[in-house]
Amino acid sequence: MSPFLLGERTMKALLLLVFAMVVMAREATAQDAPKDAQCVRERAAMVETIRAYARSAASALGQQGLSESVLEAMEQTKRHLFVPEQSCSIAYADRPMPIGLGQTISQPYIVALMTQLVEVAPDHVVLEVGTGSGYQAAVLAHLARKVCTIEIIPQLAETAAKTLRDLAYDNVSVKLGDGYDGWPECGPFDAIVVTAALGQPPPPLIEQLKVGGRLVMPVGPGYTTQQLTVVEKIAPDKTTTRAVALVRFVPFTRSQN
Template sequence: MKILLLLVLSMVVVAREAAAQEVQCDRERAAMVESIRAYARRSQASVLGQRGLSERVLEAMGRTKRHLFIPERSCSIAYADRPASIGHGQTISQPFIVALMTELAEVTPDHVVLEVGTGSGYQAAILAHLARKVCTIEIVPSLAEAAAKTLKEFGYDNVSVRAGDGYAGWPECGPFDAIVVTAALGEVPSPLIEQLKVGGRLVMPVGSAYTSQQLTVVEKVAPDKTTTRAVAPVRFVPFTRSKD
């Protein structure tokens, strides 16, 4: 009887600690969203134009539990305004950059979206709140497997994860209304442009590895015509290609 009582008390303590941590995470996530909102207001004219960040994007940031997508599952690390390491030399971008790229993609509820560079699955989760379907590709098999597991565990049923070289895109999943690339490359991959619908947008950092790049928006205005604009200087990990 005493052992059973101790076990029950231990379970109660663990449940209370988990509940307290969840409350802390909710507070820190709400603070993160307010920080993003404030940063967007300060940089609105130069980066976002007059429209600013939409409430849909801010709501998606507030609903997505970022701490579940980093190895430590630490709220203080997850909701700080800086990139977070996810292993294998990869990171997830700071929250404002995630929100900015999502905003620039102009995702609507009927869209099919491609993400190149799944990482831990965090950006895919944000996009999943906004789009009908998200297809995401990751070059590191173990990251792709872990992301797929996390996304499935937390109910992101409209996300498909594939391990492979994202340079070639995912034709079977497309064509796409929007494409988000989360690693830097010196040029925009032509297969991605081909898989982008007319009227669609591609958002990615363009530039050399390990230097400042330009966050770039490419709009496909006709089957054989695009327009390109640089939005802001950024610093992303390099785009990794398959050696095969």
């Protein structure tokens, strides 16, 4: 058998392999197309539901309501890729969902509300405490220059980091640790979002918040009703606080060390 003949056969085998891969890719794309279209429809419907909620929430949002930039961020973020069961009809329903290990992904309207209240601008550096699935961090990433997010549960931190990396959220950094102490090396922060309930805002987070910045978090005991609270830092040693809505979040988890 000549080397030239062996080369021809190898080339034919390679061409057949490439052809098979192209066919498989096209078939996969064709199969995914209906799901992608459904996800787009469900996501758009979710945004309209959020709009409707916002119109009836003047006490929380004021007359300005939800900004178009926040609504666009909600529409651009593929929530179904951040939940265990990647079903569009389930993922875009306006309700919280379990993500395992006793944690939840918040109701979309609450995500939008917290994002609006924290008033993120394009040049902001934002801290999120309680990464969970990574969904809130992804929404913030559409609005901010940089998002630093902390998760205390290793499995969730690892999964969220992978999801965010796979979806090319290059302006998000995920850290495994106790969020009570914040992330000084990543700050100071223009805005802070805390996605778990505690009796009062952690002093280290207030310290890492810039003057003029805002912290939004549920204040109160876990597994019951809390007050969604906005803390604004108006001077280095002075803040104002207001409660805007009743919510239910999982309790803030601390390190045992």
